Amino acid sequence: MGARILIADDLSFMRMIQKEILGERGYVVAGEASDGIQAVEKYKSLRPDLVVLDITMPNMNGLEAMRKIFEFDPKARIIMCSALGQQNLIVDAIKAGVKDFIVKPFKPERILSAIEKALRS
Amino acid sequence: MTGKYVSFVLGDVNYCIAVENVQQILRQDVLDTPKAHPSIKGVISLRGEVIPVVDMRARLGLPAETMGRKRRIIVVEYGRNTYGLLVDGVRDIVELDDAKDNPPASEPERPVRILELSGIFSADKGNTGRMDRVKGTSRE
Amino acid sequence: MALTGIDEGKLKKAFLEDADELAQKLNQSLLLLENEPDNRDLVNEIFRFLHSLKSESALLNFNVFSELAHKMEDVFDRVREGELTLEKPVLDLIFTGSDLIADMLTAIARVSSDAGFDTSSVVGGLSQYAASMAPAPVAGAGRALPSEKTADEERPWSDAEKRQLFEARDRREGFFRLTIAIDESEVMKFPRAYLVFTNLEASTNIVRTIPSMTEVADDASYAKTVIFLTAKEEETRIKAMAEVDQISSMELDHLGYAEILSPSRTSVEGGKEEKKTYAEPRKGLQEKTTIRVDTKKLDDLWSLIAELIQQKSHISRIYERLSRVDERGAVREELGESFDSLDKLSTNMQQVMMETRMIPISVIFNKLPRLVRDLSRKLGKSIELAVSGEDTEIDRGIVEALSDPLTHIIRNSIDHGIESPADRDNLGKPEKGRVRVSAYQQGRGIVIELEDDGTGIDPEKLREKAVAMGIEGASELDEAGLLDLVFLPGFSTASEVTDISGRGVGLDVVATKIKGDLKGHVTLNSVPGEGTLITLVLPLTLTIINALLVRADRLVYAIPLSGVDSTGKVLNTEIRGDDGHRTCTWMDEEIPLFYVGALQGKKLPRSDEYYAAILSYGMDRACLIVDELMEEQEIVVKPIDDLLNSMKRFAGISVLEDGTPVYILDTSFVQEGIL
Secondary structure: OOOEEEEEOOOHHHHHHHHHHHHHOOOEEEEEEOOHHHHHHHHHHHOOOEEEEEOOOOOOOHHHHHHHHHHHOOOOOEEEEEOOOOHHHHHHHHHHOOOEEEEOOOOHHHHHHHHHHHHHO | OEEEEEEEEEOOEEEEEEHHHEEEEEOOOOEOOOOOOOOEEEEEEEOOEEEEEEEHHHHOOOOOOOOOOOOEEEEEEEOOEEEEEEEOEEEEEEEEEOOOOOOOOOOOOOOEEEEOHHHHOOOOOOOHHHHEEEEOOOOO | OOOOOOOHHHHHHHHHHHHHHHHHHHHHHHHHHHHOOOOHHHHHHHHHHHHHHHHHHHHOOOHHHHHHHHHHHHHHHHHHOOOOOOOHHHHHHHHHHHHHHHHHHHHHHHHOOOOOOOOHHHHHHHHHHHOOOOOOOOOOOOOOOOOOOOHHHHOOOOHHHHHHHHHHHHOOOEEEEEEEEEOOOOOOHHHHHHHHHHHHHHHOEEEEEEOOOOOOOOHHHHHEEEEEEEEOOOHHHHHHHHOOOOEEEEEEEEEOOOOOOOOOHHHHHHHHHHHHHHOOOOOOOOOOOOOOOOHHHHHHHHHHHHHHHHHHHHHHHHHHHHHHHOOOOHHHHHHHHHHHHHHHHHHHHHHHHHHHHEEEOHHHHOOHHHHHHHHHHHHOOOEEEEEEOOOOEEEHHHHHHHHHHHHHHHHHHHHHHOOOHHHHHHHOOOOOEEEEEEEEEEOOEEEEEEEEOOOOOOHHHHHHHHHHHOOOOHHHOOHHHHHHHHHOOOOOOOOOOOOOOOOOOOHHHHHHHHHHHOOOEEEEEEEOOOEEEEEEEEEOOOOEEEEEEEEEOOEEEEEEHHHEEEEEEEEHHHEEEEOOEEEEEEOOEEEEEEEHHHHHOOOOOOOOEEEEEEEEEOOEEEEEEEOEEEEEEEEEOEOOOHHHOOOOOEEEEEEOOOOOEEEEEOOOHHHHOOO
């Protein structure tokens, strides 16, 4: 409990929902990013315990951002969010080392359970 | 099957060594060395090579004695290396029958011990039991 | 496999010359061994041949060849340890292997590649003998495959899969089948299964998955996924690794190898038949511009040149004596001219001889980029490698012995030296760590520098460790002294053993190899926080050196000139201490003082002044008192018999032209502080 999480998604209401779900569980949302570039920058400056990254974002997508974050910190914990039909991107993400993935739309228990498991590693 | 052996003396015991191992027999001064293995008497310089000389008396546990006039160095080859064996005196080349316990025909009463090179250079010092095969009547 | 670099032809030629000879000797020795199976000398000889073949082919990336030689070497290693007797089945396999080796050399000579040779049956067959004869721990211990099988599971195991299992069994890994069922609610079942697969792949060896991870079937079929794997881990660990969200159930079964693997005599025969298609007459093997020379002849030539050099020195001395007598003489002049020619001739001959033994250090350096890349990925570090001086030539005999120490040092750098990109960022260092390897010739030696810009080594941490280990005087050591500690056994600076650096073995192994086998020096410099520099200095060739001759009583010693700083006199008043430990002052530094006669058991004689030589080794200096400083001379270094070197103070032995033996000092005692 109390783990610091960075949320990255280009849709502001997605970020709001995630903030609520995570906050209820006692997680601290350390920061928010609306594109890949911000996600990487904020990772470097905030050094959160975990990142939830959406795959499709402008300026730099989740996959690229994930790679950059891994280059910086090989031990980063990253969970990827994807929509249906993005299977290949997910597989690429898995190859690159993502800890888990969730498919939108997801139920609150799903994202919480994924985060819990990822934090345990 | 008989074999030719070079026979020599150490103390009052006669030994011999297979002729195939012997390169030559010298009479040469042994030079000092810095502290080396205790059985090493010194070295000789032969054709540009420095050859360690084993003090056979020491190797067999015999008390040291001043160098007599008859002292010789038997140069042998062991593996890829050359060594000298310092002995009290070299007698002659004898032929011995490998299969039977035979002293040489010329001296039927004389016991002869055949030295194996592997025994001389093996790790356990002073264990003469393994170093030689006895032929002929033993005086021990 | 393909060779890289411009030196391709030269390297291949050198390799083939050696390998052809080794292969022939191997075959002959094997034939002898067949009649004398207990001959230990033959066994050792064969082991050495195989070892050389393995190492040399590996350097040139002839991996099929190298693997085969390696397997055969492993078998002979066990034979010489007494763990295995050479009975007919094994010996037959070895002979087949030897034939394959010969055939591969033919192929390499023609097309520079060993690809296309199927060595799997010999390698597989030998694997059982190369491992312990005791049954592998899991063989027969697991349950048989359940009767409920899918069509995929019915598919017989391929040769490649069997080979994987063979080797896994060798390594004493367990064989498992993991069955997972994915939640109904998961809409992306394949990625889910793939996630489990990826997690497992990181620390286990996957043999087969059903459905396949590479030829993706439709998503629904992954609802139940089966993964066959081998691993050293226990079942609980494997399950933990596979644990991923959205898995509804997981079953792990322990399987036996015996069902799938059985020694296959038939495939050996099959191998023989295939071999026939490659068999070619051995004549005309190499390009027409070379001839094969018995290396014994080369050695003889070497010895002749060595004697020639000695005679040259002798004549030089005669010339000098003559000069004093006959100052304007014509005789002297003629002799002088003749001597000059002789000098040139012998120098040229020496040069040519040396070149036949020299190869560029790129043979080793070419392996580094790959090594660095693999290690960086495995350890999550980001590394930039800079290599220079690959053209520097070194004696062929040194190459093999140098390869391991170099890779070991680099592994250390990457594992313990360079920080992770995140840490480096925090420290304000560029994200990519830099490793620099360079080689250059210096005087009569080669210098190899390995530098990294990592964390460096903290002398104080070494001090702590040294004190904890109970090393005397550790608390008083200065920085240089502390840094030298890393070359002692037990001084791995990692607190945890990682298999990357090899079982926690430290730099002491490197130091032993460099000093012992290669007769060189190794020193370490470091700035904590900024990086570490390791410097290797190796003699160019092992046989001729410039040395300072000195005398103690009746014995003559030689000190390699590279280790001599200067010579001169030392006054009695400048010496402090007593028999146990003496020192004197040199360039404002107090350095240890020794008397070379101590090697003969003599004590320092009383005198108002002494002749001395100041010696250096790495960063250390010492003063060596002698009875007489003779001269500087080129001498031929010959190996010294162990019986004469019980104190391990000599690097070799030589002979002057008058037959006087010369004992060549190993100057490392300067660093050790005892004579």
